[in-house]
Amino acid sequence: MRRHFHRIQSFAKKSLKVGAVVVVGVLVYKELSGNGNNVLHASWTTNYEPTVKWNSNWDRREPQSLVQPVRGGGDAEQADYHQKIDSQTPKTSRHLILIRHGQYFDNATADKERFLTSLGRAQAQLTGERLKELNLPYTSLISSTMTRARETASIIHKSLPHLKHVQDDSLREGAPIPPEPPLGSWRPEQKQFFQDGARIESAFRKYFYRANPEQTEDTYEIIVCHANVIRYFVCRALQFPPEGWLRLSLAHGSITHVTIRPNGRVSVRALGDHGFMPVPQISYS
Numbered sequence: 001m002r003r004h005f006h007r008i009q010s011f012a013k014k015s016l017k018v019g020a021v022v023v024v025g026v027l028v029y030k031e032l033s034g035n036g037n038n039v040l041h042a043s044w045t046t047n048y049e050p051t052v053k054w055n056s057n058w059d060r061r062e063p064q065s066l067v068q069p070v071r072g073g074g075d076a077e078q079a080d081y082h083q084k085i086d087s088q089t090p091k092t093s094r095h096l097i098l099i100r101h102g103q104y105f106d107n108a109t110a111d112k113e114r115f116l117t118s119l120g121r122a123q124a125q126l127t128g129e130r131l132k133e134l135n136l137p138y139t140s141l142i143s144s145t146m147t148r149a150r151e152t153a154s155i156i157h158k159s160l161p162h163l164k165h166v167q168d169d170s171l172r173e174g175a176p177i178p179p180e181p182p183l184g185s186w187r188p189e190q191k192q193f194f195q196d197g198a199r200i201e202s203a204f205r206k207y208f209y210r211a212n213p214e215q216t217e218d219t220y221e222i223i224v225c226h227a228n229v230i231r232y233f234v235c236r237a238l239q240f241p242p243e244g245w246l247r248l249s250l251a252h253g254s255i256t257h258v259t260i261r262p263n264g265r266v267s268v269r270a271l272g273d274h275g276f277m278p279v280p281q282i283s284y285s
C-alpha cells in the first residue's frame with residue numbers, strides 16, 4: 001500500500017515536471033510568435049496581412065504632417081485648415097533616372113586613373129542615345145564626382161546638350177550598409193559602412209522626396225552614379241529592407257527609373273534596364 005502510494009507520488013511529480021515543461025514551451029512559443037506582428041503571411045494565401053505597412057510620410061512631406069490640425073473650431077478655422085492642406089499638397093511627379101556609369105579600369109587605385117574603358121565609353125554613348133530616343137522632358141543632369149561617373153555623364157551630355165551637367169560628392173560610390181546575406185569576398189571595414197552609410201543616406205534624402213507643392217510640371221532628373229548607391233536608393237525608395245541591396249545587380253550604363261507621385265507613392269518603372277544595348281556591349285564588371 002505504502003509502495004503503491006510512493007509510485008503515485010512519483011508519477012504525480014513527473015507529471016508536474018512534464019506539465020511545467022509544456023507550459024513553459026507554450027509560453028516561449030507564444031512569445032516568439034508574438035501577437036502576429038512577426039508572422040509572415042504569404043500574399044498567395046487567403047490570410048494575407050501586410051507584413052510591413054507602407055509609410056506614407058517617409059519623406060516627412062505628407063501635407064497632414066505639415067499643417068497643425070484644428071481642434072473643434074468653426075467653419076472659418078476648418079476652411080483655413082483645408083486651404084493650408086491644399087497649399088501643401090504636391091500636384092506633380094518627380095522622376096529620377098538613375099544611370100550606372102560605364103565599364104572602367106578598376107586595376108588602378110587613384111580615382112583619376114580609374115577612367116572608362118573603350119567599352120565603357122561605348123556604353124555611355126548608347127545610354128545617351130537611348131535617353132534622347134526616350135525623349136522625356138529632362139530637367140537636369142547630375143553626376144557623382146568620381147571619374148567614371150563624370151566621364152559617363154559628359155558622354156551622355158553630348159546627346160542632351162540642353163542640360164547643365166552638375167556634380168555632387170554625395171553620390172560617390174561607397175558601402176551603404178552591411179549586406180544580408182553577407183558576401184565573403186566583399187567585406188570592407190565596418191568603418192567604411194559607418195561613414196559611407198550616413199553619406200549615401202544623406203544623398204537619398206537629398207534626391208528622394210515628393211514634389212514641392214509649388215512645382216508645376218513633372219521633373220525628370222538624370223543622376224549618373226554607382227551600382228551600390230543606386231541599389232541602396234531603390235531599396236529605400238520602395239521601403240524594402242535596405243540590407244538587401246546586394247541582391248540586385250545592375251549592368252554598366254543601365255537605366256533605373258523611379259517615379260515619386262504627388263501623394264508620395266513610389267514606383268520603379270525600370271530597374272537596371274540595358275535592353276537597348278547590343279549583347280556584346282553588356283557588362284557588369
Ligand SMILES: *[C@@H]1O[C@H](CO)[C@@H](O)[C@H](O)[C@H]1NC(C)=O
Pocket residue numbers: 105107108109113
Ligand atoms: C590597367 O589595365 C590596363 C589594360 O590592361 C592598362 O593599360 C593600364 O595601364 C592598367 N593600369 C594600371 C594602373 O595598372
